[in-house]
Amino acid sequence: MSEKIIVTENLVKRFPVGDGEFTALNDINLSFKKGEFSGIVGPSGSGKTTLLNILGSLDSPTDGTATVMGHRISSLSHKEAAQLRNMHIGFIFQVYNLLPVYTVFENVEFALILQNRSTTERKKAVMEALEWVGLENMANKKPAKLSGGEGQRVAIARAMVKRPELVLADEPTANLDAKNAHAILQTMKKLNEELKTTFLFSTHDEKVMAYMNRLVHLEDGKVVKDEYVETKTI
Amino acid sequence: MKLAFHLAYKNLMGAGLRTWLNAGVLSFAFIVIIFYNGLIDGWNQQAKIDGINWEYGHGHLLNDKYDAYDAFSISDGHGALADSKQENLTPVLIQQGNLYPSGRMISIRIKGIDPNQELLHLPTHLLNESNAQIPVIIGKRMAESAKVKTGDDLLLRWRDKNGTYDATTVTIAGIFETNVPFVDGGQIWMSIDKLREMTLLKNRTTYFVANEHYEYADVPGWRFENQKYLMREQTKLINAKRVGGSILYIVLMTLGLLVIFDTQVLSIFRRQKEIGTYIALGMTRWQVVRMFTAEGGMYSVFATVLGAVYGIPILWYLSKIGISFGADGGEMGIIMAERMYPVYGIGLVLGTILVVVLSATIVSFLPARKIARMNPVEALKGKVS
Numbered sequence: 001m002s003e004k005i006i007v008t009e010n011l012v013k014r015f016p017v018g019d020g021e022f023t024a025l026n027d028i029n030l031s032f033k034k035g036e037f038s039g040i041v042g043p044s045g046s047g048k049t050t051l052l053n054i055l056g057s058l059d060s061p062t063d064g065t066a067t068v069m070g071h072r073i074s075s076l077s078h079k080e081a082a083q084l085r086n087m088h089i090g091f092i093f094q095v096y097n098l099l100p101v102y103t104v105f106e107n108v109e110f111a112l113i114l115q116n117r118s119t120t121e122r123k124k125a126v127m128e129a130l131e132w133v134g135l136e137n138m139a140n141k142k143p144a145k146l147s148g149g150e151g152q153r154v155a156i157a158r159a160m161v162k163r164p165e166l167v168l169a170d171e172p173t174a175n176l177d178a179k180n181a182h183a184i185l186q187t188m189k190k191l192n193e194e195l196k197t198t199f200l201f202s203t204h205d206e207k208v209m210a211y212m213n214r215l216v217h218l219e220d221g222k223v224v225k226d227e228y229v230e231t232k233t234i
Numbered sequence: 235m236k237l238a239f240h241l242a243y244k245n246l247m248g249a250g251l252r253t254w255l256n257a258g259v260l261s262f263a264f265i266v267i268i269f270y271n272g273l274i275d276g277w278n279q280q281a282k283i284d285g286i287n288w289e290y291g292h293g294h295l296l297n298d299k300y301d302a303y304d305a306f307s308i309s310d311g312h313g314a315l316a317d318s319k320q321e322n323l324t325p326v327l328i329q330q331g332n333l334y335p336s337g338r339m340i341s342i343r344i345k346g347i348d349p350n351q352e353l354l355h356l357p358t359h360l361l362n363e364s365n366a367q368i369p370v371i372i373g374k375r376m377a378e379s380a381k382v383k384t385g386d387d388l389l390l391r392w393r394d395k396n397g398t399y400d401a402t403t404v405t406i407a408g409i410f411e412t413n414v415p416f417v418d419g420g421q422i423w424m425s426i427d428k429l430r431e432m433t434l435l436k437n438r439t440t441y442f443v444a445n446e447h448y449e450y451a452d453v454p455g456w457r458f459e460n461q462k463y464l465m466r467e468q469t470k471l472i473n474a475k476r477v478g479g480s481i482l483y484i485v486l487m488t489l490g491l492l493v494i495f496d497t498q499v500l501s502i503f504r505r506q507k508e509i510g511t512y513i514a515l516g517m518t519r520w521q522v523v524r525m526f527t528a529e530g531g532m533y534s535v536f537a538t539v540l541g542a543v544y545g546i547p548i549l550w551y552l553s554k555i556g557i558s559f560g561a562d563g564g565e566m567g568i569i570m571a572e573r574m575y576p577v578y579g580i581g582l583v584l585g586t587i588l589v590v591v592l593s594a595t596i597v598s599f600l601p602a603r604k605i606a607r608m609n610p611v612e613a614l615k616g617k618v619s
Contacts, residue, residue: 058514058610079518086516093614097511101248113237114516158515 005166005198006032006055010064013050013221024050026221028064032200032214034165037192037231039201039209042218048202049170051218055200056089056168057081069165086114090159090197092169096151098143104130104154105139111162129161133187149180153187160191169201173208185211235524242528246536252497254540256533259493260590261541263486267586269549270479272576273557278472279577280413281569285465287355288414291443293460295323295453300440305330308343309393312438313455322449323442324351327426329433331392335380342376343421344392346429353445356417357410361425366405368428373418377409384409390422394434402432413571468569487590490537491597498530498601509605510614519606526605530598534591552576 011028014021025047032038040048053059054066057073058081066073071084085091090111098107108129112122130136133153143151152172159167169188173181189211192199201208209215209229217225246253286292296302300311308330315325327346332339347354349361361369368390372382382388384406391401404424412418430436444450450458462469502509512522556573 053611056514058614078520082513082516082518082521085514091514093511093514095507097507097514097614099508099511101245106244111515113240 003034004031005034005069007067011061011066012063014062024221028223034198035196036214037199037212038214039203039212040216040218041203041209043204046218047221048218052168052170052202056091057084088165090164090167092155092159092172094171094174096155098151098154100143103140103142104135107154108157108161111158125161129157132191133157148176152176152184156187166198171203173205181207238524238528241525242532245529246532256493256497257536257540260490260533260537263490264537264541264586264590265545266486267483268578268583269576271582272578273574274476274479276575276577280571281468284413284569288412288417290461290464291353292446292448293444293458294464295442295456295458297440298455298457312440314437315439319453322445322447324348324353325426325439325442327429327438328440329392331390334389335382340380344429345421345423346426347423349425353443356423357408360408364407366407368402368404369407370404370422370424371408371410372406372422374409374411375418382406414569491593494530494533494594495597498598502601502604506613506616510610513610523602523605526602527595527599531591531595534594538587549578
């Protein structure tokens with residue numbers, strides 16, 4: 001648990017707004033170790049998603065540095081950033097972002113196709129991922145036929161199937177009812193413990209925070225509190 | 235690229251009816267292009283065959299003073315050619331005259347040809363088979379305009395080589411039907427020996443029609459015009475038709491390609507979150523561009539398949555029954571059969587497929603380039619304008 005997987009130093013992100021600029025993140029200094037199950041918490045507009053986007057190499061900092069698994073985000077080319085996401089980072093989105101024309105199996109398989117894995121290897125890994133989330137019987141369904149909870153479980157399977165070192169989950173339970181939210185969180189917690197995958201959430205949901213072992217509080221783009229907390233057991 | 239095609243295929247198949255509607259529109263353009271070009275090619279081929287069979291043979295050896303486009307050159311545009319030089323040649327003598335059907339006067343060309351010739355499809359054997367004193371054969375258009383039928387006797391007036399008028403009665407021994415107006419309208423055909431005798435133009439010939447064994451060697455006072463040269467006006471006309479037709483298929487292609495372009499623009503706008511997701515999952519922006527381009531290009535492949543399904547039977551059927559335009563090409567002075575039979579060459583089909591696939595790929599790439607400049611974060615939010 002000692003290897004640092006994410007390090008940010010004096011991280012700043014500003015966006016142009018009209019003639020001026022809006023500072024979304026201001027002097028963020030954080031580090032996350034391998035295997036952490038952490039949450040970036042705060043109200044809407046506090047900069048949670050922006051931080052996650054930078055750590056996921058979808059965006060780059062205006063100032064300061066963000067280093068993810070030894071890769072300095074601001075110095076990565078588009079291709080290198082894509083490679084980092086493809087091989088090492090899994091994303092889980094609030095609205096699942098499943099590809100509508102693909103089946104559950106194909107959605108999960110997608111990340112492995114990008115890695116040029118063989119068909120046999122892909123099939124084995126996808127079925128294993130679907131078993132983790134309890135959807136092995138829904139492999140041939142289209143996303144439109146799934147409930148919200150099932151859709152998010154497919155998204156988890158898609159993020160986990162390539163066994164990434166880091167999973168970034170942006171408000172993963174915001175569209176789910178309490179029962180489904182707990183089921184999803186329990187699944188992710190289980191995967192965190194079994195596979196030692198680092199999970200980093202952005203949330204303002206109390207239910208989610210209860211599962212975290214670390215909470216980083218953001219307000220107006222600044223870290224106001226960084227605490228290790230008692231974790232809810234599965 | 236394999237990945238782009240794999241994903242594009244899945245996306246298009248997943249899009250269901252929308253994909254097939256787009257492919258349907260494009261396939262229609264595609265079939266019309268093949269049909270129209272096939273029709274022009276069929277016409278070209280038929281005109282060439284008819285021209286050769288009825289008039290051109292394997293070229294003409296013309297008297298230097300004779301110009302087919304100058305009526306004043308007829309009276310003096312003839313000459314005598316040594317028998318030794320006439321091997322593989324069929325002589326034709328042209329003179330001017332007047333025909334008087336039912337009291338009317340029609341200016342005509344009197345053409346004399348060997349009744350035993352077999353080079354041209356003119357039914358000259360009828361001249362031998364007739365018992366009339368001076369039998370002639372005429373084309374269907376000539377018969378219609380003169381309102382005459384087989385067996386009718388007509389007064390013919392002509393001038394001999396000294397300019398003296400003479401007249402006699404000729405009998406219609408047969409009426410032939412041809413697509414070649416140059417051997418039909420405003421002319422009658424009779425035995426060349428008889429015409430030479432009537433005009434006192436012994437051994438004179440206006441032009442010779444060559445057969446396939448004829449080898450041209452320079453003959454003073456005569457010039458040789460090959461098939462290609464003789465067909466030049468018809469070829470020009472067909473090429474003009476081809477250019478005219480290309481306007482039609484440019485319009486159709488533009489419609490088909492606009493559908494693809496529009497679909498792509500809409501698709502990129504509507505699928506922003508999907509594009510963001512592809513990038514988040516590890517695709518590079520150019521991989522996504524390639525995938526969208528492949529999707530557009532693949533419409534043309536689907537259009538080819540769809541076009542083959544309904545187009546092959548339709549095109550095959552039309553090539554068998556032909557198309558009638560209800561127009562007589564002869565009246566317009568062009569070689570045009572009553573029914574035209576489209577001919578679809580492999581070059582035409584493959585060329586059209588290539589043009590459609592390339593055009594569809596290019597118009598798909600144009601809007602897809604926008605993805606390369608897309609901010610994935612904005613795309614994930616669906617906020618790219």
